[in-house]
Amino acid sequence: MTKMSGAQAFIEALKRQNAKVIFGIIGGATLPIYDVLLDSGIRHILSRHEQCAAHAADGYARASGKPGLCMATSGPGATNLVTGIANAYMDSSPVIAFTGQVSTHTPNSSYMIGRDAFQEADIIGISTPITKYNAQVKEAAEIPHTIKMAFYIATTGRPGPVLIDLPKNTQTDIAEMEFSDGIEIRGYKPKYNPHPLQVKKATELLAEAQKPMILAGGGVTTSNASPELLELAELLMAPVATTLMGKGGFPEDHPLSIGNIGMHGTRAANQLILEADVLLAVGTRFSDRSTGKLDTFCSDRKIIQIDIDSAEIGKNLCVEVPIVADAKRTISAIHELLMKQVKKRKDSVWAIRVKEVKEQLLNNASNNGGNDLKPQFLLKELRKILSGDAIVTTEVGQNQMWAALYYKAFKPRTFITSGGLGTMGFGFPASLGAKVACPDRPVVDIAGDGSFIMTEQDLASSVEEQIPVTVIVLNNSMLGMVAQWQRLFYNRRYSAVKLGRVPDFVKLAEAYGAQGIRIGSIGEFSKAVKKAIKSDVTTVIDVPISPEENVFPMVPPGKGLDEIAIG
Amino acid sequence: MIDMGDEKIHIVSAIVENKPGVLYSVANMFRRRGFNIDSISVGPTEQEDLARMTVTVKGDEKTIDQVVKQLNKLIDVVKVSILDPASVVTREMALIKVHSSETKARSDIMNYVEVFRGRVVDISPETLMVEITGSSDKISAFIDLMKPFGIKEIARSGITALSRGSKSVKVEE
Numbered sequence: 001m002t003k004m005s006g007a008q009a010f011i012e013a014l015k016r017q018n019a020k021v022i023f024g025i026i027g028g029a030t031l032p033i034y035d036v037l038l039d040s041g042i043r044h045i046l047s048r049h050e051q052c053a054a055h056a057a058d059g060y061a062r063a064s065g066k067p068g069l070c071m072a073t074s075g076p077g078a079t080n081l082v083t084g085i086a087n088a089y090m091d092s093s094p095v096i097a098f099t100g101q102v103s104t105h106t107p108n109s110s111y112m113i114g115r116d117a118f119q120e121a122d123i124i125g126i127s128t129p130i131t132k133y134n135a136q137v138k139e140a141a142e143i144p145h146t147i148k149m150a151f152y153i154a155t156t157g158r159p160g161p162v163l164i165d166l167p168k169n170t171q172t173d174i175a176e177m178e179f180s181d182g183i184e185i186r187g188y189k190p191k192y193n194p195h196p197l198q199v200k201k202a203t204e205l206l207a208e209a210q211k212p213m214i215l216a217g218g219g220v221t222t223s224n225a226s227p228e229l230l231e232l233a234e235l236l237m238a239p240v241a242t243t244l245m246g247k248g249g250f251p252e253d254h255p256l257s258i259g260n261i262g263m264h265g266t267r268a269a270n271q272l273i274l275e276a277d278v279l280l281a282v283g284t285r286f287s288d289r290s291t292g293k294l295d296t297f298c299s300d301r302k303i304i305q306i307d308i309d310s311a312e313i314g315k316n317l318c319v320e321v322p323i324v325a326d327a328k329r330t331i332s333a334i335h336e337l338l339m340k341q342v343k344k345r346k347d348s349v350w351a352i353r354v355k356e357v358k359e360q361l362l363n364n365a366s367n368n369g370g371n372d373l374k375p376q377f378l379l380k381e382l383r384k385i386l387s388g389d390a391i392v393t394t395e396v397g398q399n400q401m402w403a404a405l406y407y408k409a410f411k412p413r414t415f416i417t418s419g420g421l422g423t424m425g426f427g428f429p430a431s432l433g434a435k436v437a438c439p440d441r442p443v444v445d446i447a448g449d450g451s452f453i454m455t456e457q458d459l460a461s462s463v464e465e466q467i468p469v470t471v472i473v474l475n476n477s478m479l480g481m482v483a484q485w486q487r488l489f490y491n492r493r494y495s496a497v498k499l500g501r502v503p504d505f506v507k508l509a510e511a512y513g514a515q516g517i518r519i520g521s522i523g524e525f526s527k528a529v530k531k532a533i534k535s536d537v538t539t540v541i542d543v544p545i546s547p548e549e550n551v552f553p554m555v556p557p558g559k560g561l562d563e564i565a566i567g
Numbered sequence: 568m569i570d571m572g573d574e575k576i577h578i579v580s581a582i583v584e585n586k587p588g589v590l591y592s593v594a595n596m597f598r599r600r601g602f603n604i605d606s607i608s609v610g611p612t613e614q615e616d617l618a619r620m621t622v623t624v625k626g627d628e629k630t631i632d633q634v635v636k637q638l639n640k641l642i643d644v645v646k647v648s649i650l651d652p653a654s655v656v657t658r659e660m661a662l663i664k665v666h667s668s669e670t671k672a673r674s675d676i677m678n679y680v681e682v683f684r685g686r687v688v689d690i691s692p693e694t695l696m697v698e699i700t701g702s703s704d705k706i707s708a709f710i711d712l713m714k715p716f717g718i719k720e721i722a723r724s725g726i727t728a729l730s731r732g733s734k735s736v737k738v739e740e
Contacts, residue, residue: 128592129599133642153642186738187584187645311636314629
C-alpha cells in the first residue's frame with residue numbers, strides 16, 4: 001500500500017502495464033493527470049482532434065499488437081473520441097480510452113456529475129454500445145485495479161476498446177493505493193483451447209474435402225496464427241481468401257493466395273469460394289460486405305468456423321462445425337491431426353483448378369496508354385517500391401478498395417484499414433500511430449481527397465512530433481465511392497458528391513511544415529514515393545485521377561458473389 | 568414457454584454484478600441488437616454483491632441463442648441460463664386499483680380476490696387496491712375480471728423465476 005494521488009496512481013498503473021505512448025488532448029478535467037504525466041517518461045503525442053487521437057491509438061495497436069492508449073478531457077473531448085472508439089470496436093482493436101469527467105462531489109459547487117456541469121457529458125452512457133467494457137472510477141483508490149482491468153479486458157479474448165472515465169476529484173484525492181499482480185473477473189473468462197471433439201469433426205471434414213478452401217479474417221492476425229495457417233493451407237493445398245480485415249494474414253505473393261472475397265473481392269476468390277465444398281473460416285464474422293447474399297455464399301458447402309467469440313457463432317450464419325477458441329491453437333490442433341490423415345495434395349484436380357482460375361481471372365491493371373493516372377496501376381507500382389515490412393493504412397472508399405485489390409500485403413499488421421465501421425479520416429491518424437509503433441519502417445496512408453480532408457489537421461502533430469509518414473492522395477475531387485454508386489445505381493445523378501475546389505494539397509502540406517509533391521506521371525509517382533519514405537518529414541503526394549474511375553470487380557449490394565460485375 | 572409458432576417466450580435468468588450501470592448495459596444490449604424484452608425484474612441475490620435479472624424474451628431458438636451469448640459477452644454479467652419451462656416456478660405480482668363505490672361491486676370484487684387468493688391491501692370510499700401473485704396468465708385473467716368494475720391503475724412487477732429442485736443458477740464463491 002502506498003499513499004498517493006489518483007493521478008499518480010493512474011500513471012503508476014500505466015507504467016506497470018508497460019505503456020509507452022498516449023495520444024490525446026488535454027483539457028480542464030484531465031489537468032491533474034497531465035501534471036503527473038509531464039515527467040513520467042511516458043510519451044504524450046498531442047493530437048489536433050480527439051478523433052485523431054483515438055485513430056492513432058488504434059493504428060498503434062494494429063501495427064504493434066499492443067494496446068493503444070488515448071486520452072481526452074470531459075464533455076466534447078470525450079464525445080470527439082466516439083467515432084474512433086466505435087471504429088476500434090467494429091474491428092476488435094485493443095484501444096484504451098481515458099476520459100476526464102467532472103467531479104463526483106464538490107463541496108459548495110455545482111461542478112459535479114449529474115448536474116449538467118461545464119463540459120459534462122455522459123460518456124459512459126454514450127460509449128456503452130461501442131466498447132467491450134467501460135467504467136467510471138468512483139473513488140481514487142479504485143484506480144490501480146480499474147486500469148489493470150482495462151488492459152486485461154482490452155487485450156484478451158476477442159480484443160476491443162475499453163473506456164475508463166476519471167472524475168476530476170478521483171485524480172486529485174489522496175488514497176492508499178494497492179497495486180496487485182493478479183486479476184480475477186468472475187464474469188469474464190476467455191477460452192483459448194479448442195474442444196477436442198470439434199477439432200476432430202473439423203479435421204474429418206477437411207480430410208474428406210475434395211475442394212477445401214480457407215477464409216482468413218482479422219482473427220488470424222489478432223491471434224498471430226499466420227504461420228500455422230500457412231502450414232495448414234499448404235498441407236491441404238487449399239486456396240486462401242481473406243476478408244478485408246484478414247488482408248495480410250496470409251502472404252499475397254503465395255501461390256495459394258487468391259486475395260479478398262466480397263463486394264470488392266477478386267474474381268478468383270469470389271469464383272473459387274462458390275466451387276469449394278468445405279470452407280474453413282477463421283476469425284471472421286461473415287460481414288455482409290464479405291459474404292454477399294448468404295444463400296449463395298452457403299449453398300452446397302460445409303463451413304467450419306473458428307472464432308474466439310462464441311456470439312459470432314450463429315450470429316450471421318449457421319455453420320456445420322463451430323469451434324470457439326483461439327485461432328492459432330485451433331489451427332495447430334487441426335494441422336496436427338490432419339498430418340496423420342492426409343498427404344500434401346500437390347497435383348489434385350482442385351489444386352490445378354485453383355491455379356487455372358488464378359491465371360484466368362488475374363486482376364489486370366495496366367496503365368493503358370492514356371493520360372490518366374490509373375490508381376490500380378499506381379498501387380501495383382507502390383508495392384514494387386515498398387519493402388515487405390512497410391505498413392500501409394487506408395482511408396475509406398475507392399482508395400481503400402483499390403488498395404485492397406491491387407496492393408498486395410505480404411505480412412500481418414502491414415495493411416491497416418477501417419473494415420467494419422468504414423470511417424473516412426481513419427487512415428492518416430492511424431498511419432501516425434503505426435509509425436510511432438514502428439519508427440524504423442515506412443508507413444504510407446493511401447488516401448482519397450474526401451477522406452484525407454476529414455483528419456488532415458493532424459499534419460500538425462506529425463510535424464511537431466516528428467512522425468514522418470507518406471500520404472498518397474488519390475485526388476478526384478469527388479466522394480468517389482458514393483459517386484460510383486450514383487453512377488451505377490442512380491442513373492448518374494450526382495447528388496452531393498462533387499467536392500469542387502479541394503484545397504491545394506501541396507500548399508496545405510507546406511502550410512503545416514510538411515512536404516507536398518504533385519505528380520503527373522507514373523515516373524514522377526515512383527520518384528515522389530521514394531523521396532517521401534526517406535524524408536524525415538511527412539509528405540503529401542497529390543495524385544490527380546479521373547473522377548470517372550470505378551472500382552471493379554464489384555458485387556452489387558444484396559447480390560450473391562456469383563453476380564460479380566467486372567466493369 | 569408460450570407457443571407462438573416459431574416465436575416463444577423464454578425466461579432468461581442472469582446473475583450480474585450488483586452495481587450501478589449494469590441494468591443499463593443489459594437493457595442497452597437488448598435494444599441495440601433488436602431483441603424484445605417482454606418483462607424484466609431485478610433484485611439482489613443471496614450474495615449481496617450479485618443481483619438476479621429475470622428477463623422474458625420473445626423469439627425463436629436462434630434469437631434466444633444470440634441473447635444468451637450476447638449477455639455472456641457483457642463483462643458484468645456473471646452467469647446466464649434459460650430456465651426450463653418444465654421445471655420452473657414463475658411468479659409475477661400485481662397491484663390493481665379498482666373502482667368500488669357501489670356496495671355490490673365491492674362484494675363481487677372481494678369474492679374474486681378470494682378465489683384468486685389475492686389480498687385487499689388498501690380501501691378508500693371509492694376504490695380497493697388488490698395485491699395478486701401468480702403466473703402472468705393468472706394475473707391477466709384477474710385483470711380481465713376487474714375491467715367491468717373500472718380499473719383505475721395497475722402496477723405489474725414483471726416475471727421473476729427460479730428452477731425447481733436442487734438445480735440452481737448460482738455463482739460459486
